[in-house]
Structures are given as structure tokens and as C-alpha cells.
Amino acid sequence: MSVLKIKEIxxxxxxxxxxxxxxxxxxxxGELVCLLGPSGSGKSTLLRMVGGFETPTSGVMxxxxxxxxxxxxxxxPTGMVFQSHALWTHMNVxxxxxxxxxxxxxxxxxxxxxxDGVLDLVGLNGYGTRHVxxxxxxxxxxVALARSLVLEPKILLLDEPFxxxxxHLRERLREEVRDIQQRLKITTLFVTHGQDxxxxxxxRIVVMRDGKTEQIDRPDIVYREPQTPFVAGFIGTMNLIExxxxxxxxxxxxxxxxxxxxxxxAILAVRPEALDLSVVTENSQGKVHRxxxxxxxxxVDLELLDSTRxxxxxxxxxxxxxxxxxxxAPRAIAAYRGxxxxxxx
Amino acid sequence: xxIVAEGSTGTNENRGGPIGLxxxxxxxxxxCWLVIWPIISAVMRTLWLTSETGEKRFSTExxxxxxxxxxxxxxxxxxxxxTCVCALLLLLVCLPIAxxxxxxxxxxxxxxQGLAIFPMFVPSIILSFAFIRxxxxxxxxxxxxxxxxxxxxxxxxxxxxxxxxxxxxxNIPLTVLILLAGLGSVSNQAIEAARDVGAGKLAVLxxxxxxxxxxxxxxxxxxxxxxxxxxxxxxxxxxxAAPELIGPFMQRxxxxxYDPINAITQAVITFGFCIVFGLFYVRSVxxxxxx
Ligand SMILES: Nc1ncnc2c1ncn2[C@@H]1O[C@H](COP(=O)(O)OP(=O)(O)OP(=O)(O)O)[C@@H](O)[C@H]1O
Ligand SMILES: [Mg+2]
Numbered sequence: 125m126s127v128l129k130i131k132e133i134x135x136x137x138x139x140x141x142x143x144x145x146x147x148x149x150x151x152x153x154g155e156l157v158c159l160l161g162p163s164g165s166g167k168s169t170l171l172r173m174v175g176g177f178e179t180p181t182s183g184v185m186x187x188x189x190x191x192x193x194x195x196x197x198x199x200x201p202t203g204m205v206f207q208s209h210a211l212w213t214h215m216n217v218x219x220x221x222x223x224x225x226x227x228x229x230x231x232x233x234x235x236x237x238x239x240d241g242v243l244d245l246v247g248l249n250g251y252g253t254r255h256v257x258x259x260x261x262x263x264x265x266x267v268a269l270a271r272s273l274v275l276e277p278k279i280l281l282l283d284e285p286f287x288x289x290x291x292h293l294r295e296r297l298r299e300e301v302r303d304i305q306q307r308l309k310i311t312t313l314f315v316t317h318g319q320d321x322x323x324x325x326x327x328r329i330v331v332m333r334d335g336k337t338e339q340i341d342r343p344d345i346v347y348r349e350p351q352t353p354f355v356a357g358f359i360g361t362m363n364l365i366e367x368x369x370x371x372x373x374x375x376x377x378x379x380x381x382x383x384x385x386x387x388x389x390a391i392l393a394v395r396p397e398a399l400d401l402s403v404v405t406e407n408s409q410g411k412v413h414r415x416x417x418x419x420x421x422x423x424v425d426l427e428l429l430d431s432t433r434x435x436x437x438x439x440x441x442x443x444x445x446x447x448x449x450x451x452x453a454p455r456a457i458a459a460y461r462g463x464x465x466x467x468x469x
Numbered sequence: 470x471x472i473v474a475e476g477s478t479g480t481n482e483n484r485g486g487p488i489g490l491x492x493x494x495x496x497x498x499x500x501c502w503l504v505i506w507p508i509i510s511a512v513m514r515t516l517w518l519t520s521e522t523g524e525k526r527f528s529t530e531x532x533x534x535x536x537x538x539x540x541x542x543x544x545x546x547x548x549x550x551x552t553c554v555c556a557l558l559l560l561l562v563c564l565p566i567a568x569x570x571x572x573x574x575x576x577x578x579x580x581x582q583g584l585a586i587f588p589m590f591v592p593s594i595i596l597s598f599a600f601i602r603x604x605x606x607x608x609x610x611x612x613x614x615x616x617x618x619x620x621x622x623x624x625x626x627x628x629x630x631x632x633x634x635x636x637x638x639x640n641i642p643l644t645v646l647i648l649l650a651g652l653g654s655v656s657n658q659a660i661e662a663a664r665d666v667g668a669g670k671l672a673v674l675x676x677x678x679x680x681x682x683x684x685x686x687x688x689x690x691x692x693x694x695x696x697x698x699x700x701x702x703x704x705x706x707x708x709x710a711a712p713e714l715i716g717p718f719m720q721r722x723x724x725x726x727y728d729p730i731n732a733i734t735q736a737v738i739t740f741g742f743c744i745v746f747g748l749f750y751v752r753s754v755x756x757x758x759x760x
Contacts, residue, residue, distance in 0.1 A: 210658035224666030
């Protein structure tokens with residue numbers, strides 16, 4: 125089984141654009157790691173370097189200890205699933221899957237056996253003679269996945285494979301891919317900019333920003349204990365309130381709360397679901413702007429006295445009306461100064 | 470594929486109206502008058518000959534003459550040879566250029582594209598004289614060889630290779646453009662996916678790229694062949710005096726030998742060959758359109 129090590133990889137495009145900046149990551153055997161980040165953060169570039177489609181400007185990559193940094197893609201033990209348009213439309217499904225095996229001079233009956241096996245795995249039994257154009261978008265991506273899997277790569281790479289599919293199909297394929305990945309115990313690197321995709325599939329998440337790592341952790345930890353304000357704002361919904369601390373009190377526009385850190389600027393981070401509101405008639409800290417009822421819960425948009433917007437999740441949205449004064453009582457907070465956590469409670 | 474012959478006939482649906490019919494009528498009329506009728510009349514004139522007494526009779530003797538006359542036949546075979554060699558050379562020259570233009574990311578590609586398209590704007594006459602100045606006797610190449618005290622080369626000028634070189638050069642732009650249009654339909658991801666499953670450069674070319682552009686190659690070749698088969702200027706200036714290509718042969722039969730009937734016969738035979746290539750083109754376009 126296989127281990128991928130990425131060590132201090134950088135990629136500088138003409139411009140110069142530092143697409144990937146001194147990036148390091150170890151992916152353990154059988155692990156699924158999600159690369160998550162906003163558009164332009166270098167996820168695809170990193171993945172394409174692992175697949176061999178871009179040459180790193182500097183750094184080293186190894187698979188099972190073997191240096192692959194300058195091995196061309198056709199010689200790498202990696203399999204890549206592209207976002208779309210990557211099936212060969214002049215071949216039917218069977219030929220798409222068999223192409224790589226034929227190049228490896230596998231015997232025809234062995235090819236047939238392996239292709240049928242992998243078609244079964246992705247739930248496309250009996251689709252071998254179909255033409256690519258006769259498949260739905262979801263089926264095409266399954267074929268693309270099967271085409272990589274049939275070669276039994278050491279590392280599976282997926283670059284936003286479901287981005288062109290609708291929400292419903294995306295969720296289903298996500299689960300299928302996760303199931304297959306765990307059944308085959310294949311080491312996988314998965315690029316997405318959908319956080320729910322990352323949170324639901326990954327063993328670990330790498331949050332990227334401007335080609336650099338912001339945080340590498342298990343999904344629940346990335347969610348509960350984001351290491352930087354960027355991660356806090358990027359994963360899930362988070363209220364980030366910029367204020368100042370003096371004498372152990374954080375304050376911002378009429379709102380204040382104890383914060384046992386040294387004096388100076390600070391960013392207070394509170395999840396909407398960890399923020400309790402109570403309606404008051406005087407000494408309010410904020411004003412309800414809008415209430416949205418989602419049935420199972422409600423979301424209250426409110427403004428602090430200087431019109432900073434924050435959100436709170438409430439179980440009884442009918443208790444709140446636009447224009448009402450409220451006070452805030454956070455149950456869990458984190459505080460950041462610069463790019464570092466200075467307090468968590 | 471972007472270059473597609475559009476038929477002007479509408480569908481069976483009733484969406485015409487008088488204006489639509491008028492719009493269609495004009496090109497149909499022009500095609501009939503300027504293309505179809507001359508063809509029919511040419512065929513008629515070569516098959517119903519007028520004798521000295523003025524009466525008309527059916528006869529295939531002009532065709533019998535053409536196909537039994539050794540000179541006409543050697544002209545025809547030279548034309549076929551030139552066409553085949555040109556088509557082959559065009560493919561060998563243009564496919565690499567088109568592949569380079571499609572897949573290169575360097576800035577040089579823009580200049581190469583400019584250079585490849587440039588001959589399109591150069592009239593054949595100028596091209597011919599440039600050819601003579603460079604490759605002809607005492608041309609630039611000869612002078613350079615002489616300066617390097619190397620032996621004189623045998624100039625292709627006035628040999629069958631003269632028109633071949635000229636015609637290939639003349640047809641590069643259109644061929645490159647058609648191939649390039651075909652290559653546009655091959656996505657980068659499809660190629661990267663092929664490399665990912667282990668295909669080297671040659672395997673990618675053979676299994677992924679070529680199957681996708683077979684139609685463009687057919688279209689490009691039929692276009693080039695149609696042009697080359699009946700080319701006149703370049704073979705006339707650069708080619709040998711005998712045997713000669715069909716184009717100059719026709720002209721000479723008509724002008725110098727005052728033999729319009731045999732010239733028309735040659736034209737009808739040329740037309741026959743061209744229509745075969747034309748059908749080839751139509752077939753590949755139709756195949757391209759099918760789902
Ligand atoms: N071939 C290239 N030449 C120049 N710059 C490039 C090239 N490819 C990517 N870049 C730049 O590198 C940066 C990272 O791009 P990349 O495609 O890796 O982002 P990404 O995280 O995958 O974004 P997205 O979520 O939109 O796919 C971007 O600023 C992009 O403009
Ligand atoms: Mg990307």
C-alpha cells in the first residue's frame with residue numbers, strides 16, 4: 125500500500141504567480157485527504173504536480189519512498205479523475221477503460237475481467253458497449269473514475285470531479301466514491317472548494333490559501349478549532365467580530381465580553397449555533413435585522429450598534445421580530461490576533 | 470469542424486414564405502446558370518459532335534482519343550502523380566505544424582502561425598517568381614552553394630518537382646487552418662487523461678488525436694486535391710513543357726491548338742476526377758454531422 129510525501133513543493137508561473145508556495149504534506153496509506161480552498165488557492169496546480177502534469181519549481185515528491193518529482197505522467201503510479209470532458213468520445217465505455225490496460229499489454233481476457241470488475245464497482249454493469257455521448261453526466265464521471273481505478277493506481281487524484289453535476293447527484297457520488305475508496309483502501313487526494321464535500325468525505329482536510337497551508341486536521345477539528353481567522357471564516361458559517369481588548373474585556377460597538385488575553389486588537393469568532401440571544405427593551409447590544417425560518421431551526425440576522433452584521437441560530441424563530449433589541453450570550457468563543465489563536469473557551 | 474458546406478435548401482417544415490423562396494431562388498438560379506448548365510452543355514458538346522456537313526451525331530470519339538493518346542494519358546498520369554505527392558507532402562508538412570500550433574504554449578507559436586498563413590495572401594504569380602529566384606538556375610540556393618564551393622544542385626525548376634513544391638507551399642495555409650479547426654475539438658483534459666493511463670506522446674497522437682481529426686484530414690486533403698488537380702499558374706510557370714499538367718494542357722489545347730472540343734473533353738474528364746474527390750469531401754462532412 126502507498127504513502128505520498130510532498131516536501132516543500134513550490135510552483136511559480138510566469139507573471140510571476142506563486143500558485144503553490146512551499147507546500148508540504150504527508151498522506152498516509154489508505155487515507156483520503158481533501159484539499160480545500162477558495163478559487164485560485166493552488167489546489168489544482170498542486171494536484172497536477174502530483175499527477176505529473178506540471179513540473180514543480182522546487183521541492184520533492186515521493187510515493188512509497190520513490191522520488192517521482194520528475195517522472196512523466198505516463199510513468200507515474202497515479203490515477204487522475206478530471207473535472208469534465210476527459211473521456212475519449214470516439215471510444216465506447218469498454219474501450220475507454222481498456223485503453224490503459226492495452227497499453228500495458230494485458231491479455232484480452234484479463235482486460236475483460238478487470239473492466240467488468242471495475243464497472244461493477246462503480247455501478248455501471250452492462251454499460252460497456254455504450255458510447256460516451258449516450259451517458260448522463262453522473263455516469264460519465266463514474267466511467268472516468270473507473271478508468272483510473274482499473275489500473276489500480278497507488279495514488280488516486282480527483283480534481284473537483286463532481287463540480288459540473290447537480291447538488292443531489294453530487295451528494296450521492298460523494299458517498300459512492302467514499303465507499304469505494306474505503307473498500308479498496310486506496311490513498312486519495314481530493315480537490316474541492318465545497319466545504320461540505322470536504323467535511324463529509326475526508327480523513328483529513330488541508331485548507332489552502334494563496335498556495336500555502338492554513339491548517340491540516342481532521343474535519344471535526346478543522347470545524348471546531350480553526351487555527352486562523354481565514355479557516356474560521358471559510359469552513360462553515362462563523363461570525364468574526366473585529367474589536368479591541370483592554371483589561372481583559374473585549375469590546376466592539378456596545379458589545380463586550382470578558383476575554384482573558386493581553387491588551388490589543390483581537391478578532392472574536394462565534395459560530396451562529398453557539399450564540400444565544402435574548403430579547404430586551406433597553407441596554408440592547410444589537411438589533412434584529414431579519415429572521416429566516418428554516419423549519420427545523422431559524423436564523424436571525426442582527427446588527428451590532430455600529431451595523432456590524434452577525435448571525436445567530438435559534439430554535440424558536442417566532443420569538444424574534446425585525447427591529448427588536450437583543451443581548452448576546454456566546455456559549456463558545458475563540459479569539460485571534462493576527463493569524464494565531466490567542467484564546468478558546 | 471468549422472468549414473462546412475451549407476446547403477441552401479430549407480427543411481420540409483413550412484417556414485418559407487415568399488421572401489424565403491426568393492432568397493433561395495437566387496443562388497439556385499445562379500448555380501444552375503453558371504455551374505450546372507455549363508457542365509451539361511460541355512458534356513453534350515463532347516458527346517454530340519457536329520460534322521462538317523452541319524449535322525449532329527452521337528459519338529464518344531473525343532474520349533476514345535483522349536484515353537488512347539499516349540501524350541494525353543501521360544499528362545493525366547503526371548497530374549495524378551503530382552496530386553498524390555502534393556497531398557502526401559501537405560499532410561506530412563501541415564500535421565506537425567498544426568499540432569505544434571495547437572499544443573505549444575510558447576510565444577513563438579503566434580509567429581509560426583503568421584508564417585504558416587502568410588502564403589494565402591501571396592498571389593501564385595509572385596510565388597512562382599520567388600521560387601525561380603530561390604530554387605531556379607543561378608538562384609539564391611545555387612549562389613550559396615557556389616559561395617561554399619559546393620557542387621551545383623539540380624534545380625527542380627521545369628521538372629515535375631517544380632509544381633509540387635509550389636503547390637504544396639501554396640496550399641499550406643488552408644490545410645493548416647482546417648487541421649487546426651479539427652484539433653480544436655480535442656480537449657486538453659482528454660489528452661492528459663490518456664497520458665495519465667500510460668500513453669506516451671506517440672500513443673496519444675495515434676489513439677487519441679488522430680481518430681478525432683480523421684474527418685478534418687479528409688476534408689483538408691479533398692480541398693487541397695481539388696485545387697491542385699486543376700491548378701494552372703504554378704504548373705504553367707514552374708512545370709516541364711512535356712508532359713504537362715492537365716491545367717496548362719487544357720489551356721494549350723484551347724488557345725494554341727484551336728481545338729475547343731478536345732479541350733472541353735479534357736475539362737469534362739478533369740471534372741470527373743474532381744467530382745470523385747468532391748464526393749469524398751461531402752461524405753466526410755456528412756459523417757462529421759452524424760451524431
Ligand atoms: N498554466 C498557468 N499559467 C499561469 N498561471 C496559472 C496557470 N495555472 C494556474 N495558474 C495560476 O495559479 C493560481 C492557482 O491556480 P489553481 O488552478 O491551482 O487554483 P485552484 O485552487 O484550483 O482554483 P479553482 O478552485 O478555481 O479551480 C491561480 O492564480 C492561477 O491563475
Ligand atoms: Mg482547480
